Amino acid sequence: MATLELKNLHAEVVEADEKILNGVDLEVNSGEIHALMGPNGSGKSTTAKVVAGHPAYEVTEGEIVLTLDDDEFDEEIPEDKRSWDLLDLEPNERAALGVFLGFQYPAEIEGVTMVNFLRQALNAKLDEREELFEDEDEEEAEADEEEDAGYDTSPMEGPADEGEVGVAEFQQILSEKMEQLDMDEKFAQRYLNAGFSGGEKKQNEVLQAAILEPSIAVLDEIDSGLDIDRLQDVSNGINALRDEQGTGILQITHYQRILDYVEPDHVHVMLDGEIAMSGGAELAEKLEDKGYDWVRDEVYEAA
């Protein structure tokens, strides 16, 4: 079990000095599906990016706390390493602790094949996690040792270092996951997102989550630009993340549509950089019928 808590989170754009988040409170546990809805510009994507550590945003107030159970990664985690303030960590460290961001517009990286990228990412993540859980003393010893060992193997090198997932083993993992998601095997040799259709990119985001096995996945408008068939594939992938790996999902979306396939346990409505209202799956249906204005009315009335 893992829990991601956003506590009174305030954030602004670094360069523009523009406030986007005005005190977001949210809690996602692994195994749960949360839908985060709201009109354009309400701060949904910013919330996702801030959780992952995007450098364009500065958190001015509040906390993002990740709490891990002692056996979250099938290994005993030392007691003093079970609670983390993500704001102290680099994006890759957050990833190593099991936080995944599915992008609305994933980057296209030419020349880097999916299979090489994913294997390197997986190994980097395992490596980083090990380092984060190590004692300070051990860390120092390790650092010395690493220096002595000299140069790391390059991504083009075949054989894996000790503790790494090797090429053959990884091929196996990748093939299985791709089959589950109904993706063509050829994807493995294509360059990361380069020339992918919108739908393929979204599918690829879910594939990456399946491989990296996050504790908490924040999926930013993973349903945008998908046709109905692809929407079903992607939804199946998301459900599998929850059902098979126990991942907690924060699903950012505009539309009810995807929630027909990925049924949320909780629905939150974001307005003006705050969670204005929370409820169950029925809230999403109400939004579908009545739009967001009534939420605004209700919230302001209450205020």
Place this chain on the structure above:
Amino acid sequence: MSSEQDQLKETNTEERFAFKKDESAAVRSDKGLTEEVVRLISEDKDEPDWMLDRRLRALEHWQNMPMPTDWPGQPDLTELDVEEIVPYIRPDVDKREGADSWDDLPEDIQDTFEKLGIPEAERKALSGVGAQYESEVVYQNMQEQWEEKGVVFCNMDEAVQEHEDLVKEYFMTSCVPPSDNKFAALHGAVWSGGSFVYIPEDVTVEMPVQAYFRMNSEGMGQFEHTLIIAEPGSEVHYIEGCSAPKYGSHNLHSGGVEVFVKEDAHVQYSTVQNWSKNTFNLNTKRAIVEKGGRMEWVSGSMGSKATMLYPCTILKGRGASANNITIAFAGEGQNIDTGAKVYHNAPHTKSTIESKSISKDGGRTNYRGLVHISEGAEHSSTAVECDALMFDNESTSDTMPYMEIDESKVDVAHEATVGKIGDEDVFYLQSRGLDDDDAKQMIVSGFIEPITEELPIEYAVELNRLIELEMEGSLG
């Protein structure tokens, strides 16, 4: 970095005064390039008179030609002290007999080998220390394998003695005459070492011919000459790997490469070069391609203070073609000026130029290209693509593609992109678990992938590693 360079300069001075008196005195007595120096080199190599004559004529050209100074955006050559060139030749020759200790190598070079993970025996060979024996072995193997087919692969100095007729016909006559440019003239006067490759008619050499150990082993990397003759219907892939940095004492590298691609022959020339950061790297490389022949240039240029290098192809016969792939990396204080030249002098000729450059920490890369399509070279086509990747706002990259098109029935395409390593791209990879450095490294190795896929795996790996080291700034 500057302190290391200072250190290298000191080493130079020490070395310069340390060689054997009987050899160095004569050379050192003359500042700059003189007839005596050229005669000395030729005599030392026991060359036939015609070669000495060619050297002397080249010297005349050198003396009469002005330094290139006014090309737009040209690397600054004012720090290149031509008067000091000749004394730098002799320590190399001296080293062939002298230095035999790993510890004598400059520290940064030792360090590079460590970081490249090259085993010590190999390091010694690469650094030119005690490599003579190793290189002999390499040659023997090559020769045994292809001797029967009439293939020749040997040291250029040796070729002058043993394949005199061929060398006399092709050496700096029609392809790269010394009159071509200031540094071709210099090269013609003081050239030394290099490779001679001869492939007889219809012979295909399946595995790449590699001059890897040898280049450095004789310590003559500065003015090496490579002459490749591919007779009709033959095929060869020649790889020059001086991926090891050169000694700090080298201030000027001015190599010459001449390739003759006869009818329907196919030559690929690949090179990965990494020079120390105080080297001026000024080369002339050219191929003449006959009817139906194909020439491919693949080059990775790393290191150096300034590089000016534009492999040139003359498409002389109908249906001849040329492909160029180049990559350049410029860090702090470096100016890498590379590109390609192609002359379409016959109908139905084809060329492609793909240039990739990376600049970082205020480094400067230029793409400088010339495509000339002569009148009558109808139905010819050319496609030029140059991409520049920059790490920061201090680095610069310029694209100077010249196109001279004198024929209307042709197909010409040019495409250029310049980009900074995108924060969004880096963040995307970081969010997947890669740290900042690895993310950037991954983007760069993807960027240069078109080059690495053309190279045998060990060179590709090495190129990637070198770039990785450059990015860490640890090659200083």
